Amino acid sequence: AQKVTQAQTEISVVEKEDVTLDCVYETRDTTYYLFWYKQPPSGELVFLIRRNSFDEQNEISGRYSWNFQKSTSSFNFTITASQVVDSAVYFCALTDTGFQKLVFGTGTRLLVSP
Amino acid sequence: GAVVSQHPSWVICKSGTSVKIECRSLDFQATTMFWYRQFPKQSLMLMATSNEGSKATYEQGVEKDKFLINHASLTLSTLTVTSAHPEDSSFYICSAPRVGGTDTQYFGPGTRLTVL
Numbered sequence: 001a002q003k004v005t006q007a008q009t010e011i012s013v014v015e016k017e018d019v020t021l022d023c024v025y026e027t028r029d030t031t032y033y034l035f036w037y038k039q040p041p042s043g044e045l046v047f048l049i050r051r052n053s054f055d056e057q058n059e060i061s062g063r064y065s066w067n068f069q070k071s072t073s074s075f076n077f078t079i080t081a082s083q084v085v086d087s088a089v090y091f092c093a094l095t096d097t098g099f100q101k102l103v104f105g106t107g108t109r110l111l112v113s114p
Numbered sequence: 115g116a117v118v119s120q121h122p123s124w125v126i127c128k129s130g131t132s133v134k135i136e137c138r139s140l141d142f143q144a145t146t147m148f149w150y151r152q153f154p155k156q157s158l159m160l161m162a163t164s165n166e167g168s169k170a171t172y173e174q175g176v177e178k179d180k181f182l183i184n185h186a187s188l189t190l191s192t193l194t195v196t197s198a199h200p201e202d203s204s205f206y207i208c209s210a211p212r213v214g215g216t217d218t219q220y221f222g223p224g225t226r227l228t229v230l
Contacts, residue, residue, distance in 0.1 A: 037221075043205055045221040091157065100211070101148050102219065106157045 002027045004094050006105035013082050014113055021077045021108045023092030029053075034068065034075045035093040035102065045091075051075065082112045117141060118210050120222035127198055128230055135193045135225045137164075137208030143188035144210035148219075149181075152205040164191040164208075198229040 003026040013019045025034065036048040049059065051068050059066050063080045079086055089109045093102040117140040127133050137147055145166045150158040162183055163171040170183035180202075182194040191210075195202055207224040 035219075042223075043207075043226070044223040045207065047218065047220070050218050101160050101163060102158075102209070103160075104158045 002103045004105035008108045010109040012111045018080050023075045025094045029096045037091045038088045040088045087112045118220045118222040124226040126228045132196045137191045139189045139210045142212045147191040148209045150207045200229045203229045
């Protein structure tokens with residue numbers, strides 16, 4: 001069975017600090033996809049990134065970066081120079097293909113204070 | 115880009131009534147859509163897979179007679195909460211995978227249901 005663990009329930013930082021959100025996953029599939037979503041207070045899920053199991057290259061998008069390590073089954077997310085607008089709940093998710101149901105982690109609530 | 119809409123965005127109803135929630139893919143066709151439920155400060159849990167032209171597939175523990183799903187067209191899936199009770203109050207979110215291009219899933223904005 002697939003499982004996603006986000007051990008950090010809540011993280012509080014001060015603006016401009018860097019913060020890393022951890023995600024550890026379990027799957028028996030050799031082909032799978034990992035996702036990160038942001039859920040602001042409005043509730044709507046915002047897609048951040050999708051990574052397939054064959055692509056271990058780290059990715060950077062502006063202040064966001066992702067570190068995918070198959071050896072440790074982790075897909076961590078770092079926000080550099082955090083901003084108040086980054087305050088939200090962040091979910092890591094896993095699926096066996098890009099089109100099927102997602103298994104979500106329990107989410108990490110990030111609070112960025114001015 | 116692709117957009118998935120949900121209607122209504124929020125609904126308040128009395129206990130015992132039924133509520134229908136619509137999920138639409140606006141610029142692509144989706145033979146499959148997914149319905150999730152999210153209780154306050156909890157994660158999203160898959161309720162069922164909606165299949166166009168056939169019966170929905172429900173996750174273990176989800177009552178199919180209580181949560182009726184209809185996927186009548188390639189762009190519309192509906193979730194009807196029948197005889198709603200306060201414990202059904204939750205945030206309901208649908209998603210639709212878009213095959214080809216970015217090959218990813220798009221989520222609707224969610225529907226907040228409050229049952230009094």
